[in-house]
Amino acid sequence: xxxxxxxxxxxxxxxxxxxxxxxxxxxxxxxxxxxxxxxxxxxxxxxxxxxxxxxxxxxxxxxxxxxxxxxxxxxxxxxxxx
Numbered sequence: 041x042x043x044x045x046x047x048x049x050x051x052x053x054x055x056x057x058x059x060x061x062x063x064x065x066x067x068x069x070x071x072x073x074x075x076x077x078x079x080x081x082x083x084x085x086x087x088x089x090x091x092x093x094x095x096x097x098x099x100x101x102x103x104x105x106x107x108x109x110x111x112x113x114x115x116x117x118x119x120x121x122x
Contacts (some may be wrong), residue, residue, distance in 0.1 A: 054080065065089050065103075067110045074098070 049071030060066075060121055066081055068090040078100075081088045089107050092100040 054076065057081075057084065060084070060086070065106065067107060067113075069110070072096075 047109070048078075049069075052074060052078055063086050064090065065087045068088070070091050070093050072088075072090050073093045073096065078088045089102045090100070091102060091107055092098075
């Protein structure tokens with residue numbers, strides 16, 4: 041999902057939460073790192089696998105190996121767009 045201008049990614053993604061298919065984990069980049077978004081995912085039973093923003097003071101625990109695999113998916117979509 042992309043948002044226009046300087047809007048944060050998680051603000052647009054929060055609108056889509058009710059439409060998410062059943063999942064156990066959501067992998068996202070740093071643009072989706074916010075406490076309200078993480079809490080909403082956890083309330084739905086979805087574990088957030090989102091790397092922390094650089095300005096976040098507290099460390100966030102996430103599956104680093106799973107998060108690295110996100111790159112494969114991004115490259116696949118990049119190739120499909122070409």
